[in-house]
Amino acid sequence: MPQLNGGGGDDLGANDELISFKDEGEQEEKISENSSAERDLADVKSSLVNESETNQNSSSDSEAERRPPPRSESFRDKSRESLEEAAKRQDGGLFKGPPYPGYPFIMIPDLTGPYLPNGSLSPTARTYLQMKWPLLDVQAGSLQSRQALKDARSPSPAHIVSNKVPVVQHPHHVHPLTPLITYSNEHFTPGNPPPHLPADVDPKTGIPRPPHPPDISPYYPLSPGTVGQIPHPLGWLVPQQGQPVYPITTGGFRHPYPTALTVNASMSSFLSSRFPPHMVPPHHSLHTTGIPHPAIVTPTVKQESSQNDVGSLHSSKHQDSKKEEEKKKPHIKKPLNAFMLYMKEMRAKVVAECTLKESAAINQILGRRWHALSREEQAKYYELARKERQLHMQLYPGWSARDNYVGGYGKKKKRKRDKQPGETNEHSECFLNPCLSLPPITDLSAPKKCRARFGLDQQNNWCGPCRCKYSKEVSGIVRA
DNA sequence: TACCCTTTGAAGTGC
DNA sequence: GCACTTCAAAGGGTA
Numbered sequence: 037m038p039q040l041n042g043g044g045g046d047d048l049g050a051n052d053e054l055i056s057f058k059d060e061g062e063q064e065e066k067i068s069e070n071s072s073a074e075r076d077l078a079d080v081k082s083s084l085v086n087e088s089e090t091n092q093n094s095s096s097d098s099e100a101e102r103r104p105p106p107r108s109e110s111f112r113d114k115s116r117e118s119l120e121e122a123a124k125r126q127d128g129g130l131f132k133g134p135p136y137p138g139y140p141f142i143m144i145p146d147l148t149g150p151y152l153p154n155g156s157l158s159p160t161a162r163t164y165l166q167m168k169w170p171l172l173d174v175q176a177g178s179l180q181s182r183q184a185l186k187d188a189r190s191p192s193p194a195h196i197v198s199n200k201v202p203v204v205q206h207p208h209h210v211h212p213l214t215p216l217i218t219y220s221n222e223h224f225t226p227g228n229p230p231p232h233l234p235a236d237v238d239p240k241t242g243i244p245r246p247p248h249p250p251d252i253s254p255y256y257p258l259s260p261g262t263v264g265q266i267p268h269p270l271g272w273l274v275p276q277q278g279q280p281v282y283p284i285t286t287g288g289f290r291h292p293y294p295t296a297l298t299v300n301a302s303m304s305s306f307l308s309s310r311f312p313p314h315m316v317p318p319h320h321s322l323h324t325t326g327i328p329h330p331a332i333v334t335p336t337v338k339q340e341s342s343q344n345d346v347g348s349l350h351s352s353k354h355q356d357s358k359k360e361e362e363k364k365k366p367h368i369k370k371p372l373n374a375f376m377l378y379m380k381e382m383r384a385k386v387v388a389e390c391t392l393k394e395s396a397a398i399n400q401i402l403g404r405r406w407h408a409l410s411r412e413e414q415a416k417y418y419e420l421a422r423k424e425r426q427l428h429m430q431l432y433p434g435w436s437a438r439d440n441y442v443g444g445y446g447k448k449k450k451r452k453r454d455k456q457p458g459e460t461n462e463h464s465e466c467f468l469n470p471c472l473s474l475p476p477i478t479d480l481s482a483p484k485k486c487r488a489r490f491g492l493d494q495q496n497n498w499c500g501p502c503r504c505k506y507s508k509e510v511s512g513i514v515r516a
Numbered sequence: 517t518a519c520c521c522t523t524t525g526a527a528g529t530g531c
Numbered sequence: 532g533c534a535c536t537t538c539a540a541a542g543g544g545t546a
Contacts (some may be wrong), residue, residue, distance in 0.1 A: 370539045374526035380538065387541095395541040399523040406524070421525080437527045441537060443528050 368435050371428040374417035375406055 372380070379402050386398050386405075406414070429434070438445070 225529085370526075370537095372526040375544060376539055379523075383541070392543095393541095394521080394543050396521040396523085396543080398541075399521085401523090403523040418525095425526080437538070440539085441528080445536065 361369040368432050368439065370437055370440060371424040372421060374414065377420050377424070378402065378414075378417045379408055380408075384467075 379399065382402055382405065383395075383398060386401050387393060390398070390401070392398050392401075
């Protein structure tokens with residue numbers, strides 16, 4: 037069940053997750069009832085999904101392939117064990133093992149109270165913070181940080197803002213959970229640590245780690261370029277791989293750590309330029325240049341800036357104040373749901389296996405694989421998504437998904453493809469993994485779409501799964 | 517250049 | 532409560 041932590045009590049434990057699992061569970065129950073027909077159906081369904089894995093990696097164990105990508109068991113287990121051990125000691129046993137082993141640090145028992153009675157951070161929270169902010173010095177042994185904590189905890193009304201989780205999000209920046217997710221193998225070079233870090237220290241977290249076996253899945257991806265080209269103290273805020281990050285809500289900074297998070301002038305610029313005044317901390321070290329770091333200029337900011345220039349040149353153009361306000365609003369993206377998290381993690385693998393790049397096709401495969409996941413495996417992602425939503429809610433209490441609706445509800449932003457009644461989607465009925473089951477279409481006169489997405493169905497002599505116009509109308513398809 | 521495609525899930529709206 | 536819509540990610544394709 038998704039509520040692995042048990043006990044319920046989590047307001048955010050969406051019922052939909054339960055429903056989803058119920059569906060899966062029903063499916064499994066049906067299978068367990070020895071309903072052969074349904075079992076066959078499930079097998080077919082599963083085989084369709086898993087073809088992409090078994091064919092491409094015929095040498096590998098298919099069952100192993102059905103599972104999430106191999107991870108560093110030793111590292112994961114050790115990390116988890118050490119964390120759990122520490123957490124159990126410090127958190128009174130409240131810490132429950134992370135439901136998803138790939139995210140060993142994100143299950144925070146209580147983000148609102150990460151402090152020990154002596155005022156220091158609990159190991160759990162410390163680990164969490166280090167995962168979130170690799171440059172944030174919250175090491176227990178750091179006198180500087182301790183002093184900073186002491187100073188910051190001095191009673192200053194301006195600092196006492198909230199207990200929000202000090203997590204940073206920004207469109208196109210690293211998602212708070214992103215560092216924990218494998219998005220792309222090509223962005224990670226385990227054996228290439230940054231020069232300033234010892235080889236056995238995670239360049240992202242600074243946490244010592246055992247050496248990575250070469251075959252493990254990189255769970256702490258960090259592009260070599262990112263490592264080697266840290267251009268800015270806020271490099272961890274700088275867009276990486278186009279991954280979004282929750283924008284900083286300075287109200288979200290718990291003020292034991294302001295020195296670590298707000299000493300930087302660029303940070304203050306970033307905050308000042310990115311967020312409305314009420315969201316920017318009244319910190320004395322902030323200056324008001326308002327010049328954001330080039331790397332963290334978002335489209336919104338760019339647009340705003342350019343419009344300001346235009347406005348200065350063409351003062352006759354008066355923009356509607358409401359529109360301006362809307363444009364000034366930081367675009368807070370929706371938290372990722374379970375499937376989105378799964379997609380982010382597995383996309384690279386599918387791309388590598390299938391040499392496909394078109395997301396539409398990849399997403400179809402991922403959708404199939406998602407359904408083929410076991411209940412437990414899905415539960416990991418549902419739990420992760422739940423945490424994501426929880427975090428998002430804490431960061432943006434007033435945010436609503438409606439805020440991101442363009443043109444409002446009912447006014448379509450984009451034209452949606454009309455589906456015929458009974459039609460599921462273009463390929464759902466016949467979709468076979470194109471890169472595996474079917475030879476590629478080599479006829480250069482075929483539409484790129486067909487060549488790129490699908491192979492040739494030799495039996496039916498059409499464009500494999502999609503049965504597209506090309507395959508129906510064009511004869512003489514060159515078979516590979 | 518903006519949108520489409522494609523997936524699932526969350527959340528919003530309207531009836 | 533149900534049906535419907537939009538958006539979240541991704542990146543090649545298309546108009």
